[in-house]
Amino acid sequence: MKTKLTRKWMYHLVAAAGAFLMLYPVLWLVMSSFKPSTDIFVTAESLIPDPWIWSNYADGWQGIGDFTFATFIKNSLIIVIISTIGSTFSSALVAFGFARLKFKGRGFWFIVMMFTLMLPNDVVLVPQYILFAKLGWLNSMYPIIVPSFFGHPFFIFLIIQFIRTIPGELDEAAVMDGCGKFKLFVRIIMPLVTPAMATAAIFSFYWRWEDLLGPLLYLNKPSLYTVSMALKMFLDNESLSNWGAMFAMSVVSLIPVILIFFLFQRYIVEGISTSGLK
Amino acid sequence: MKPSLSQNLTGYAFISPFVFGFLAFTFIPILASLYLSFTDYDLLSTPSWVGIDNYVEMFTNDPKYWKSIEVTFLYVFLGVPLRLAFALAVAMLLNTTSRAIGVYRTLFYLPSIIGGSVAVSIMWRNLFGDDGVVNSWLVFLGIPSVSWFGDPDAALSMLISLSVWQFGSSMLIFLAGLKGIPVALYEAADVDGANPFQRFFKITMPMLTPVILFNMIMQTIGAFMTFVPAYIISKGEGGPMDGTLLYSLYLFRQGFVFFNMGYASAMAWVMLVIIGIFTAILFMSSKFWVHYETKGGK
Numbered sequence: 001m002k003t004k005l006t007r008k009w010m011y012h013l014v015a016a017a018g019a020f021l022m023l024y025p026v027l028w029l030v031m032s033s034f035k036p037s038t039d040i041f042v043t044a045e046s047l048i049p050d051p052w053i054w055s056n057y058a059d060g061w062q063g064i065g066d067f068t069f070a071t072f073i074k075n076s077l078i079i080v081i082i083s084t085i086g087s088t089f090s091s092a093l094v095a096f097g098f099a100r101l102k103f104k105g106r107g108f109w110f111i112v113m114m115f116t117l118m119l120p121n122d123v124v125l126v127p128q129y130i131l132f133a134k135l136g137w138l139n140s141m142y143p144i145i146v147p148s149f150f151g152h153p154f155f156i157f158l159i160i161q162f163i164r165t166i167p168g169e170l171d172e173a174a175v176m177d178g179c180g181k182f183k184l185f186v187r188i189i190m191p192l193v194t195p196a197m198a199t200a201a202i203f204s205f206y207w208r209w210e211d212l213l214g215p216l217l218y219l220n221k222p223s224l225y226t227v228s229m230a231l232k233m234f235l236d237n238e239s240l241s242n243w244g245a246m247f248a249m250s251v252v253s254l255i256p257v258i259l260i261f262f263l264f265q266r267y268i269v270e271g272i273s274t275s276g277l278k
Numbered sequence: 279m280k281p282s283l284s285q286n287l288t289g290y291a292f293i294s295p296f297v298f299g300f301l302a303f304t305f306i307p308i309l310a311s312l313y314l315s316f317t318d319y320d321l322l323s324t325p326s327w328v329g330i331d332n333y334v335e336m337f338t339n340d341p342k343y344w345k346s347i348e349v350t351f352l353y354v355f356l357g358v359p360l361r362l363a364f365a366l367a368v369a370m371l372l373n374t375t376s377r378a379i380g381v382y383r384t385l386f387y388l389p390s391i392i393g394g395s396v397a398v399s400i401m402w403r404n405l406f407g408d409d410g411v412v413n414s415w416l417v418f419l420g421i422p423s424v425s426w427f428g429d430p431d432a433a434l435s436m437l438i439s440l441s442v443w444q445f446g447s448s449m450l451i452f453l454a455g456l457k458g459i460p461v462a463l464y465e466a467a468d469v470d471g472a473n474p475f476q477r478f479f480k481i482t483m484p485m486l487t488p489v490i491l492f493n494m495i496m497q498t499i500g501a502f503m504t505f506v507p508a509y510i511i512s513k514g515e516g517g518p519m520d521g522t523l524l525y526s527l528y529l530f531r532q533g534f535v536f537f538n539m540g541y542a543s544a545m546a547w548v549m550l551v552i553i554g555i556f557t558a559i560l561f562m563s564s565k566f567w568v569h570y571e572t573k574g575g576k
Binding site: 012016018045096112131150151153181209217235247251265273274 | 280281285286288289290291292293296297298299300302303304307308310311314321371372374376378382384385386388391394396397398402403404407409410411415443450451453454492493495496499502503505506513525530533534539542543545547549550553557
């Protein structure tokens with residue numbers, strides 16, 4: 001009995017030590033954001049700030065030039081919210097078509113969809129840039145937002161997998177009652193696939209929030225910068241060595257991500273286990 | 279039964295967002311990229327046809343290109359196996375019925391969720407600074423500190439360690455795979471007196487091979503395309519001495535820093551071919567090592 005208890009304690013010791021090691025860099029970042037900039041690297045090995053400094057947050061919030069972090073957060077939120085709504089709903093629509101409707105060429109388009117899922121983004125980077133430049137969309141949010149309204153292969157795949165677990169009799173009964181396909185989708189299927197759509201929405205949020213390449217290519221004036229771009233600008237101004245401010249804003253940029261993670265982790269875990277997202 | 283015209287129309291109405299998006303943002307751009315790869319194009323003047331010059335230049339006259347290939351292959355072939363090994367080890371550690379598993383799973387996964395962000399790359403950069411935490415620890419352990427930004431190999435190991443740290447999503451997929459292995463198999467092995475090593479190599483590994491294949495393909499493709507950490511850690515330059523010049527970063531620099539759009543397009547096509555070859559090798563090799571259950575199980 002005693003050995004069993006010892007093993008249990010050993011197990012928790014190993015697991016907790018591993019978890020602490022994993023989280024250590026994040027803790028270091030958070031703690032450093034409360035240290036005076038001059039101390040961060042002098043006391044790099046100690047986690048606890050001495051003294052605790054709150055002004056890093058106020059300093060960092062001043063942002064770049066005339067724009068405070070409020071602007072960057074607002075820009076990020078605009079992009080994230082609109083494109084998340086766009087990609088979630090369009091993906092659900094497409095997924096329903098693939099999973100539940102019979103039409104000529106369905107198999108072909110499904111294969112095309114699975115192929116795009118594996119296509120490296122670098123291949124379309126240059127032509128897309130040229131396309132958006134020709135459309136006069138440089139220095140606007142359109143190149144980042146608009147494509148999300150045409151379904152995202154990963155989310156389509158995820159939602160298809162989920163729709164397949166819903167019994168087909170449900171559709172038949174609805175059609176028997178004179179329900180059209182679109183009504184069937186909106187009234188019956190969509191409410192049932194909300195867990196999958198929630199998963200897609202969460203990942204869309206993450207990817208958009210963390211995206212750097214899009215803003216780097218298309219948003220070249222500070223009034224349009226996202227949080228990621230602003231952090232990148234901070235890093236470029238590193239010579240000012242206001243480390244504390246940069247760390248403080250890094251922490252701010254992670255807060256929404258971590259918050260959503262803890263609120264919705266059940267969906268996230270299921271989404272990854274079924275589709276390998278992320 | 280052949281679908282009727284109206285069934286066809288309804289079907290296409292539903293998938294039309296994807297079809298349109300694919301044509302506009304993927305298919306036509308792919309063709310355009312292929313065309314541009316045979317041109318010299320700086321975005322301002324019209325593209326001028328140069329035949330295979332870009333490809334010839336790339337393979338015979340651009341040491342930076344070969345350096346980026348070398349760095350990327352090192353990154354992929356060291357990073358992906360290490361990442362999967364950690365993912366599997368932690369998944370096995372967490373494959374028990376303790377009530378605390380949910381908490382541990384969350385903590386081990388958290389780095390992966392924030393891993394793509396600029397903030398984390400900035401953090402990593404500073405952990406490895408000359409006065410950073412990693413060096414403090416090395417000194418504490420009596421090992422000489424390393425100038426992570428001065429030595430190209432050391433700089434690359436910074437990127438690799440960052441990628442290994444984010445093993446969470448593979449871990450979750452492994453966990454789901456481990457949960458799918460019938461307990462009866464282990465019970466039978468116990469009756470036969472199998473030791474833990476035999477249990478692992480005769481049951482766990484073979485049963486997990488489909489999941490391993492899936493993880494390997496997804497992680498390899500993802501690793502080939504890594505951009506943000508290399509960009510942030512090297513401040514967009516790929517230094518020191520091109521030690522962190524990952525392929526995507528070099529492509530970005532050719533296209534959007536030097537405005538060699540044709541050259542960048544040629545690079546993108548070679549990347550597509552390289553990734554295609556590796557995916558094909560993984561798929562084809564799978565019949566020798568991936569074990570599928572015969573009775574319709576998945």
